[in-house]
Amino acid sequence: MNQPNEPTLAIDVYRKRRERVLAALRAAGGGVAIVPTAPEVLRNRDADYPYRHDSYFYYLTGFTEPEALLVLDASAASGEPASILFCRAKNVERETWEGFRFGPEGAREAFGLDAAFPVDEIDSQMPLILADKPSLHYALGTSAALDRQVRGWLDGVRARARSGVAAPQAAIDLLPLLDEMRLIKDAHELAIMRRAGEISALAHRRAMAACHPGIREYELEAELLYTFRKYGAQGPAYGSIVAAGANACVLHYPAGNAIARDGDLILIDAACELDGYASDITRTFPASGRFTPAQRELYDIVLAAQQAAIDATRAGATFDDPHNAAVRVLSQGLLDTGIVDRAVYASVDDVIAERAYAPFYMHRTGHWIGMDVHDCGDYRERGAPRDAQGALPARTLQPSMVLTVEPGLYIRPSENVPERYWNIGIRIEDDAVVTEDGCELLTRGVPVKADEIEALMQEAQAAAGKTRDA
Structure with missing residues (x-):
């Protein structure tokens, strides 16, 4: 997997972009934004199309590996992580076949994030992140797979309703904000x-x-x-x-x-x-x-x-x-x-x-x-x-x-x-x-x-x- 030519040099560029999104969300009352990267796509049989990351995701991270998702928590309390990456775990066997992986710790350090988790933990971690947050911001209706995933996370939050945990009350399209930034x-x-x-x-x-x-x-x-x-x-x-x-x-x-x-x-x-x-x-x-x-x-x-x-x-x-x-x-x-x-x-x-x-x-x-x-x-x-x-x-x-x-x-x-x-x-x-x-x-x-x-x-x-x- 090829990585951009200068991830370390550009770390502040991507961090500042994430900070702009977080500031805009805080000004609007807080909430959590999620930005997934693009999926890998099968060309035929055992051959994939050459992988190309999602532009919105890359704009905020500089990260080009597949199977990744960025979370920006504008309602995080002081000392809690506001920028969180889910990505593939280190795996020596798969790296033998597919090349270098940053892994959560490597990605967190290289790309200036507050926290990172293995993508395999996303379904257990996201309901915890979304709990008691006022709103959820993402690209509404652009991916049926993402919509299903979000519904599953929200169901996980609602399952804790009897213990006083509330799911976000509003779902807001994140793309207009990112479009204006990218323009x-x-x-x-x-x-x-x-x-x-x-x-x-x-x-x-x-x-x-x-x-x-x-x-x-x-x-x-x-x-x-x-x-x-x-x-x-x-x-x-x-x-x-x-x-x-x-x-x-x-x-x-x-x-x-x-x-x-x-x-x-x-x-x-x-x-x-x-x-x-x-x-x-x-x-x-x-x-x-x-x-x-x-x-x-x-x-x-x-x-x-x-x-x-x-x-x-x-x-x-x-x-x-x-x-x-x-x-x-x-x-x-x-x-x-x-x-x-x-x-x-x-x-x-x-x-x-x-x-x-x-x-x-x-x-x-x-x-x-x-x-x-x-x-x-x-x-x-x-x-x-x-x-x-x-x-x-x-x-x-x-x-x-x-x-x-x-x-x-x-x-x-x-x-x-x-x-x-x-x-x-x-x-x-x-x-x-x-x-x-x-x-x-x-x-x-x-x-x-x-x-x-x-x-x-x-x-x-x-x-x-x-x-x-x-």
Whole structure:
């Protein structure tokens, strides 16, 4: 079992996060919060899927072993443990097969917890912890297995009712509190995300350099995966999208065995996960190393849309502002190219009002990113007054929020669309940290301008030619 690279160095980071949760619970009257990690999942027969911890659990502990649960007791009396970990016991035989385990004592010391118990004792210990506590906080309804476990613990408390012991009177969803914490990244998180962005950019550069007509999608995926691991990332943050030609018009197309042909564009949406944090990059480039005129025309429109969205990303703006800025540029481009009929739509405002862009741009311009590639956090201002249509206002951006900026155009064959644009799919995506006066892009270590992409690819192809000739 691999452990994060620096558990000891980060011990104060996780302790302070737990203290923030405890302080919030105390301010709300106390109670107990429980946060389990993810279960192991069987892939087939005797093989599990590669294990990945639960993000909420990791955010509060830094602990990556399976079969673990964190308890935060905001009603603990002075001198009693407030942060308690249940984890696997030391077991020499199992460690021979599966690798090192911290064990309760080792985990308590390494991760700065007040107390730790073997996970086998959880059903006997939890009713004692929950006894006479005013409330129970956890991710309500997200796991049937956890809900059953909680009911069993509460039944254990109620069984002592005749001796004057009371079960918690309220069950409260813990996720809104944790979501708000995770939405604003701290310096520790941003440092990891910067490095993840650097590694992912190196992978995209390698894929561009390796690309040539005749290469298959899975070969380019292999270049990405090699680079992720070579530079220390644990693996991809999500299933890599490597799409040649018309496949780029399929938004979630998995890397297949299609051959990249001369004249095709290659769309790669792929990035690594490093120490629990995702990155997310998309680049689109020509298999031959040169864009055709029609490809370049649409590429420059998407790039201008991305720049407009980046310019709109700053503290005080709303989450919708980058999207609206991108949609305006894309809509104007669709009018200018004739992809949207100028005889039907007189202006860009008409295109936007009628959503005539939607057949060619059907997704949003961004999403939160952090521990999860589609990270937690509200996109609307919870509790704010609703507008006339009943919608909540878009979330106001704050410093250290991190989101993607990813406009695109996807042109499928249609008798209403000029044929030179058929089967062109383009998306350009970067990760942006919101700052007071703009945003910091974490993923620009890979070229984004068409001329720079062509220069990188042609240099790589020239070098490959010299190697073959030698």
